[in-house]
Amino acid sequence: MSLVIAEQVRKLYRSGETEVEALKGVSFQIGAGSFVSFVGPSGSGKTTLLNLIGCLDAPTAGSLTVAGTDVATLNRTSGAAFRGSEIGFIFQDFNLLPVLSVYENIEYPLLMIQRTAETERRKRVMALLEAVGMTDQALKHPDQISGGQKQRVAVARALVTNPKLVLADEPTANLDHATAFMVINLMKQMRDQFGTTFVFSTHDPRIVGEAEVIHHLEDGLLKESEQKGDGSHD
Ligand SMILES: Nc1ncnc2c1ncn2[C@@H]1O[C@H](COP(=O)(O)OP(=O)(O)OP(=O)(O)O)[C@@H](O)[C@H]1O
Numbered sequence: 001m002s003l004v005i006a007e008q009v010r011k012l013y014r015s016g017e018t019e020v021e022a023l024k025g026v027s028f029q030i031g032a033g034s035f036v037s038f039v040g041p042s043g044s045g046k047t048t049l050l051n052l053i054g055c056l057d058a059p060t061a062g063s064l065t066v067a068g069t070d071v072a073t074l075n076r077t078s079g080a081a082f083r084g085s086e087i088g089f090i091f092q093d094f095n096l097l098p099v100l101s102v103y104e105n106i107e108y109p110l111l112m113i114q115r116t117a118e119t120e121r122r123k124r125v126m127a128l129l130e131a132v133g134m135t136d137q138a139l140k141h142p143d144q145i146s147g148g149q150k151q152r153v154a155v156a157r158a159l160v161t162n163p164k165l166v167l168a169d170e171p172t173a174n175l176d177h178a179t180a181f182m183v184i185n186l187m188k189q190m191r192d193q194f195g196t197t198f199v200f201s202t203h204d205p206r207i208v209g210e211a212e213v214i215h216h217l218e219d220g221l222l223k224e225s226e227q228k229g230d231g232s233h234d
Pocket of ligand 1: 013014015020021022040041042043044045046047048049203
């Protein structure tokens with residue numbers, strides 16, 4: 001079953017007289033429960049594509065379906081509700097709130113987006129803290145933990161709403177190689193444990209090999225797609 005279906009997706013940015021065609025017609029499908037990477041040089045369109053899949057922006061042409069919803073049918077309000085229930089986000093600069101503890105950062109989407117009751121919130125946050133190995137750091141604040149630990153917290157926060165899809169734009173850009181490798185493998189473990197589909201972008205050839213499906217973007221076009229092994233998992 002495909003969670004994301006893109007057909008001839010184009011994105012044109014206009015500012016004044018200038019036009020940039022960031023995506024020039026890309027087609028692909030992302031299977032539910034898969035671990036996928038978009039790789040390509042700077043300016044190839046990775047962020048643009050992840051923003052479209054994340055319903056943060058709309059395609060100029062073509063069709064894009066995410067979790068059964070044609071993203072063109074979403075407006076500002078329904079788009080926000082859709083993202084809140086179906087999609088988790090991980091960012092390269094972690095985006096943790098400095099005034100909140102590790103526990104509160106993970107809990108935040110449940111309060112702000114899903115308005116979950118307290119007992120259920122506690123249950124979910126504790127389970128995610130455990131899953132990402134951060135239980136003993138729960139009361140610390142972001143400035144008291146390492147970059148790798150911050151990204152672990154961000155992975156937990158992305159998963160706490162139980163989304164079908166987690167999107168990570170260059171999640172390892174601010175991490176050294178060993179830590180980058182650990183974070184990517186944590187994401188893979190989370191896919192195994194929760195069945196969540198993970199899609200990340202990178203231009204780091206050292207970690208891209210960890211993905212099971214690799215889409216190569218170049219100048220707004222999909223040049224090649226590789227599937228490693230049989231793509232199946234338990
Ligand atoms: N908001 C925007 N307005 C105008 N042009 C844009 C905008 N966002 C991106 N672009 C252009 O679209 C193209 C693709 O950019 P995009 O950020 O998607 O690439 P990328 O592969 O993510 O690059 P990087 O690895 O450097 O983040 C580039 O030419 C970029 O300058």
